[in-house]
Amino acid sequence: MSQNNAIYGGQAVIEGVMFAGKTVNVTAVRAKDGSIQYLEVPKQEVKWVNALKKIPLLRGIVALVESAAKGAQHLNFAAETYADEDEKQKQEKEKPGVVSNIAMILGVAVIGVLTFLFGKFVLTLVPTAIEQLLFAKLFDNQIGHNLIEGLIKIILLVGYLYFISLTPMIKRLFQYHGAEHKVISAYEAGLDLTVQNVQKFSTLHYRCGSSFMVFTVIIGVIIYSFFPYDGIWERMLQRIILLPVVIGVSYEVLRITNSFREIPVLRFLGYPGLWLQKLTTKEPADDMVEVSIASFNRMREIDVRLSKPSEV
Numbered sequence: 001m002s003q004n005n006a007i008y009g010g011q012a013v014i015e016g017v018m019f020a021g022k023t024v025n026v027t028a029v030r031a032k033d034g035s036i037q038y039l040e041v042p043k044q045e046v047k048w049v050n051a052l053k054k055i056p057l058l059r060g061i062v063a064l065v066e067s068a069a070k071g072a073q074h075l076n077f078a079a080e081t082y083a084d085e086d087e088k089q090k091q092e093k094e095k096p097g098v099v100s101n102i103a104m105i106l107g108v109a110v111i112g113v114l115t116f117l118f119g120k121f122v123l124t125l126v127p128t129a130i131e132q133l134l135f136a137k138l139f140d141n142q143i144g145h146n147l148i149e150g151l152i153k154i155i156l157l158v159g160y161l162y163f164i165s166l167t168p169m170i171k172r173l174f175q176y177h178g179a180e181h182k183v184i185s186a187y188e189a190g191l192d193l194t195v196q197n198v199q200k201f202s203t204l205h206y207r208c209g210s211s212f213m214v215f216t217v218i219i220g221v222i223i224y225s226f227f228p229y230d231g232i233w234e235r236m237l238q239r240i241i242l243l244p245v246v247i248g249v250s251y252e253v254l255r256i257t258n259s260f261r262e263i264p265v266l267r268f269l270g271y272p273g274l275w276l277q278k279l280t281t282k283e284p285a286d287d288m289v290e291v292s293i294a295s296f297n298r299m300r301e302i303d304v305r306l307s308k309p310s311e312v
Contacts, residue, residue, distance in 0.1 A: 016028050016029035016030060016176065016291055016295070017176050017179060017180045017183075017291055017292040017295045017296075018295065019180070019295050019296050019299040020043075020299075021043075021299040021300065021302065021303040022043075022303050022307065023042060023043055023302065023303050023306040023307065024040055024041065024042050024043060024299060024302045024303065024306070025040075025041045025043065025299075026038060026039070026040050026041075026295050026298045026299040026302065027039040027077055027295060028291050028292070028294045028295030028298065029077065029291070030287065030288075030291050036290075036291060036294050038294075038295075038298055039077040040298070040302060042306075049062060056248075056252055057245070057248030057249065057251075057252065058248060059248075059251065060247050060248040060249075060250065060251025060252065061244060061247060061248060061251075063251060064247060064251075067209070121240075123153055123156060123157060124220075124239050124240065124243060125236050125239065125240070126156065127149050127150075127152035127153045127156060128149055128232075128235055128236050128239055129232065129236065130152055131145060131148050131149040131152055132145075132232040132235060133232075135148055136232075142225065142228060142229070143225045146221045146224045146225050147221060149221070149224075150217050150218065150220065150221040153217045153220075154214075154217055157213065157217070157276075158276070158279065161276070161279040161280060162279055165279055165280075165282070171282055174279075174280055174281055174282040175281075175282040175283065175284040175285065175288055176284065176288055176291070176292065177203075177280060177281045177282075178203030178281035178282050178283055178284045179198075179203075179284035179288045179289045179291070179292035180292050181201075181202070181203050181204065181205040181208065181277075181281060182198045182199065182201045182202070182203060182284070182289065182292070183198050183289070183292045183293055183296050184205060184207075184296075185201040185202065185205060186198045186200075186201055187296065189201070193293045193296065193297060194293075195286050195289045195290060195293070198289050198292075198293060199286070199289060203277070203281035203282065203283060203284075204274045204277045204278070204281065205277070206257070206258055206261045206270045206273070206274070207258055208273060208277055208280075208281075210273055210276045210277045210279075210280045210281075211254055211257070211270060211272070211273020211274070211276070211277075212250060212251065212254050212273070213273075213276060214272040214273050214275075214276050215250040215253050215254055215272075215273070216246055216247060216250045218250075218272070219246055219249050219250045219253060220239075220242075220246045220250075223242060223245060223246055223249065224238070224239070224242065227242065254273075256269075257269040257270045257273075258270070
């Protein structure tokens with residue numbers, strides 16, 4: 001079987017990694033005692049959801065909702081894993097003054113919600129307001145205004161990611177994100193998944209969701225240029241209404257660039273997303289790579305087992 005056609009996806013969670021296979025989603029989390037705990041969630045086929053996944057533009061919205069739902073479920077598992085460890089430690093010895101890992105994980109959940117709101121609404125409305133207030137009277141070309149608006153969005157997005165990446169908690173999350181990418185790349189290259197082999201690869205990967213964030217800005221500039229506006233409030237309302245369209249088109253563009261990544265002349269289409277990943281991924285430690293390999297191997301094991309025809 002050729003491994004170069006693998007289409008597995010992953011997602012970093014605090015102190016662990018989640019991989020989505022054909023039949024199951026598996027999260028591996030490093031517990032405080034050093035052991036690796038697993039959450040295995042079989043994929044359930046929902047006919048109307050599968051039907052939506054086949055419709056261009058709409059499937060991007062579905063993918064976004066599914067990703068958020070899976071992330072919340074697996075983050076909750078990570079929180080529960082640490083909660084169990086905290087209870088054991090409390091029974092053995094009280095440690096006042098030490099911030100619990102539960103608080104840390106809840107912090108990640110809050111940051112996740114804030115990131116969603118920031119990316120989907122604040123990043124849509126604030127740049128629009130700033131551009132309108134500062135540059136509206138300088139010239140009348142709306143395409144030019146849209147380009148400046150897009151530039152402001154990129155500056156805010158990059159600045160936001162840079163500053164949160166400086167915090168120890170988010171830095172570890174981004175390290176697990178890098179470990180996830182390394183494992184997928186090693187698997188696609190056909191290598192045995194050992195820490196030594198995996199660490200040879202880059203933390204950057206074409207199919208990362210970070211690329212999606214960049215495309216929403218670029219595609220938004222193009223789409224907004226087809227809709228004239230009169231005044232700041234009409235412009236902001238227009239942005240909100242067109243947001244699902246921007247998300248849907250951006251997802252389709254991401255799929256296209258992924259299919260072109262093996263064509264040398266067209267590989268540059270995915271470069272903006274790769275550049276942003278320099279902020280959203282960090283070089284992982286060996287123990288993080290071990291967790292990522294464990295998650296991927298467990299997912300593959302279950303996929304192979306469930307894909308075999310049942311014996312009569």
